[in-house]
Amino acid sequence: MKNSKLIKKRHWTKGDLQKNPGSQTNVKRLPPIILSKASEPLEFLELFLSSDVLETLVKNTVMYAASKNYKLEVGNEKMLVFISILYISGYVPVPRRRIFWEGRPDTKNGLVSNSMRRNRFEDIFRYTPVSEDMSVDESIIPYFGRNGCKQFIRGKPIRFGYKAWVLAQPFGSAENANRITKLEKINFSGTGTVRDNRIDKCPIEDSVIMKKKPRGTFDSFVDRENNIVCVKWRDNSVVTVLSNKYGIAPVRKAASP
Template identity: 45%
Template sequence: MSNFNDYWERKRPLTVHELLAELENIEDDNHYKYDVYITPPTDAGNDTDEDSGEEDCQDPDRLNHNQLDAEAELYINDKPVTEENNVEDNTPTTSSIPSNPHKKVRKATSVIQEKPKWVLDDLKNPICENWSESFLPPISLGAENHSLDFFELFMPAQLVLFLVKHTVQYAASKNRQLTVSVEDMYAFLGILHVSGYNVLPRRRMYWEENDDVQNRLISTSMRRKTFEDIFRNLHAADNSVLDPTDRMAKVRPLIVALNRLFWIMHQ
């Protein structure tokens, strides 16, 4: 690196690892004090990955991978390197530095990690001062409507039929006999919804006759075997035409359809 202008010409900030490598490539006899500040990571509150060095670490070799991958800020002689305060005038270029191509001296660089300062307090200003009906989706349903009417706003019959089609198609590809109607799929989705807030240790307990676990709403809506057959074969895409580069390919059509419905509801 001929000078630190390259530091600002990059499309993204340098990481600590990249900046330390750049500093090592500069060979000069001048005495400059280089300080590298580590920006706080996005998961600074995660205690599962402790720092390998002290907060004011003078040895870059003791930094862990999260610290090395964090964005870095460079200070020279206790002055920050900013776009307005270019260090080219203060730092000799490689053309003016007598260097030995056979010798590379590691520069004494101190690395100081900035710790986030958390404050437990209420927001002084509300996030949104004026709430109005424009923030609400144009729902024309009221208290007189059934809860299924609200559910169908985001899971219409066409989308449920789409799930039925690919679920039956997948079962057939595995030589399994499965018959599923739109009503069956609605009941299946309803059971999933109820089991999300009425949690039992095992799924089969919802159909048991014990008073402490039986859920009559679930057990009377669908037989346990029917539910397990749908659960075993549930699909939202054709496995024969999946995009190999998309890790979410098996649920991508469902995600796209739901995002479109959510977007329509907020117009």
């Protein structure tokens, strides 16, 4: 599933964001959750897996199958059953997926085999393309207090904290100018470090030149139309950041440790 480019050409000018970094944006709030202990499990699942998500999966699965000269008919309901089987395989691990449909009483899973035929499951599994353009990786959130979920990983820059799974892009950089633009259009704030080749032709000072300058040197360019600022500064190394929320102001000298 490849998204079209959100912006064809950006107009970068030297400067900073106009709005106050501490101001609150007009964020569209999500509707309140009205579920309770009496709610069905499916109602909780639909909070994360909405009909829009299912329709997107169905549409792209059918399109991908057609690109391989295979006619696949699948709807939202069958896609939901398919995803449910994947969830089951997560907490009922078996050496092979086909074991769920085997006739032997010690291995057959009636819940799975009665919900979907094996061949149909494998067809949907074969032509669901979501894994091709996504990368799931680990991220450690620093935490030094006492908590049973805290982990220790030897040899990592952040050794103590919570381990979370993040969805990134295959080339290893989750942040880019188009992503920040999309967040801005739906009234969400976004800030993150970015590689120099992901700033969409921003004419900011080259990192090689900035490395030769004193620590604390910075440069910034702003895309007024999309309310994005690109900031680069010289710290121990050169850091590049994109944001639609925080600019360079106020500038002050950091306290010595």
